[in-house]
Amino acid sequence: MIVLEPREHFFSTLIGLELQKELLKKMWESAQLPHTLLFAGPPLVGKRSLAFALSKYINCDTARAKTTTCTCRSCTLISRGIHPDIFVVEPTGATQTIQIDQLREVQEIANIAPIEARRKIIIFMNAEQMNPSAANSALKLLEEPPSYLLLILVSPQPHRLLPTVKSRCTQITLTPSTEEEIERWLIENLDISDVTARLASAFSAGIPGMALELARRNYIGRRDLLLRELDYLLNSGFPALFSVADELAKRFNKKEITELLLGWFRDILVSQYYPESPELLINKDAVNDIERLAQHYSPHALFKAIKELLATHTLTQRIINKRLLPLVLFLRLGKSLKTT
Numbered sequence: 001m002i003v004l005e006p007r008e009h010f011f012s013t014l015i016g017l018e019l020q021k022e023l024l025k026k027m028w029e030s031a032q033l034p035h036t037l038l039f040a041g042p043p044l045v046g047k048r049s050l051a052f053a054l055s056k057y058i059n060c061d062t063a064r065a066k067t068t069t070c071t072c073r074s075c076t077l078i079s080r081g082i083h084p085d086i087f088v089v090e091p092t093g094a095t096q097t098i099q100i101d102q103l104r105e106v107q108e109i110a111n112i113a114p115i116e117a118r119r120k121i122i123i124f125m126n127a128e129q130m131n132p133s134a135a136n137s138a139l140k141l142l143e144e145p146p147s148y149l150l151l152i153l154v155s156p157q158p159h160r161l162l163p164t165v166k167s168r169c170t171q172i173t174l175t176p177s178t179e180e181e182i183e184r185w186l187i188e189n190l191d192i193s194d195v196t197a198r199l200a201s202a203f204s205a206g207i208p209g210m211a212l213e214l215a216r217r218n219y220i221g222r223r224d225l226l227l228r229e230l231d232y233l234l235n236s237g238f239p240a241l242f243s244v245a246d247e248l249a250k251r252f253n254k255k256e257i258t259e260l261l262l263g264w265f266r267d268i269l270v271s272q273y274y275p276e277s278p279e280l281l282i283n284k285d286a287v288n289d290i291e292r293l294a295q296h297y298s299p300h301a302l303f304k305a306i307k308e309l310l311a312t313h314t315l316t317q318r319i320i321n322k323r324l325l326p327l328v329l330f331l332r333l334g335k336s337l338k339t340t
C-alpha cells in the first residue's frame with residue numbers, strides 16, 4: 001500500500017483513534033453531530049486526516065466509506081482536494097495567519113447551500129493562527145451556522161484559540177497510539193520491512209504522521225505512489241496532466257521521480273528480454289506487475305520511454321521550476337508509452 005495524504009484517508013485507513021471515530025460515527029448516525037467541531041492533539045497525530053475521513057463518511061455516495069475505502073465520485077473528489085463543497089482554510093503569508101479576507105470568503109461560501117454534498121464542510125487548519133479580526137468574524141459563523149454547514153477547526157494548540165471561539169466548538173482530542181500499534185500498522189499497510197517498521201515506530205512517540213515521515217522514505221512506498229499517479233494519467237489522458245504534475249511536484253524531489261521510474265521501466269524491459277530470470281529485477285517485490293506490463297508495452301515504446309527518462313534525468317539539475325519537470329516528463333512519457 002501507499003503512504004496517504006491526509007485528504008486521502010478514510011476512517012478505515014486511519015490508525016488508532018478508535019474512540020474518536022466511534023464518537024463521530026454515533027453522533028452523525030443519530031443526527032446529533034454538532035455543526036462546529038474542534039479537533040485538537042499533537043502535530044501529525046491525524047487531525048487533518050480525521051477531518052477528511054469524516055467528510056467522506058458523511059458525504060459518500062455509496063456509504064462504502066463508512067466501513068472501508070471508496071472510489072465514488074464524492075470520495076474521489078475529496079481525496080483529490082477538488083470537491084466543490086469541501087473547503088480548506090490554511091494560514092497564509094509571512095506571518096502564517098488566517099486573515100480577515102479569508103474569513104470574508106468563508107462567509108460567502110457558508111451562505112450558499114451545498115451543490116452536491118449532504119454537508120458543506122469548511123476545515124480550518126491551524127485554527128489558532130486566526131488573527132483577532134478573523135477570529136471575531138469566525139465567531140459570528142460559529143454562533144449561527146446554517147443547518148447544512150459543518151465547521152471543523154483543527155488545532156495542535158487549542159489553548160491559543162479565543163475562549164469565545166473554543167467554547168462554541170465540541171472538542172475532540174486525538175491521542176497518540178502505542179508503539180506496537182504503529183509498528184503493526186506500518187508492516188500490515190505499508191509493505192515495509194520489519195526492521196524499518198520497528199525503527200520508525202520507535203522514533204514516532206506514538207504519532208502516526210511522524211512514523212510515516214520516517215517510513216515514507218521507504219523505496220517501495222514512494223515508487224507505488226509514483227506509479228499510481230502515472231496510471232491515473234494514462235487512464236485519464238491529457239486533462240489529468242496538470243493535477244498529476246502538481247501532485248508529484250509536491251511530494252517528490254526532481255531526481256527521485258526519474259530515478260524511481262528508470263528502475264521501473266528498466267525492469268519491464270529486462271523482463272521482456274529475460275522472462276526466465278526474475279532475479280535480475282530491481283523491483284523484485286513487483287514481479288507480477290512487471291511481467292504483465294512487459295506483455296503490454298512494445299519494446300519500442302519502452303526504449304522510447306527510457307530515452308525520455310534519461311534525457312529528463314540529465315535536465316533535473318537545470319530545470320528550476322519543480323512543477324515543470326514532472327509536467328514535461330509525463331507528457332513525453334505518456335506519448336512514448338503509446339508507441340506500438
Ligand SMILES: [Zn+2]
Nearest residue numbers: 060070072075
Ligand atoms: Zn464514497
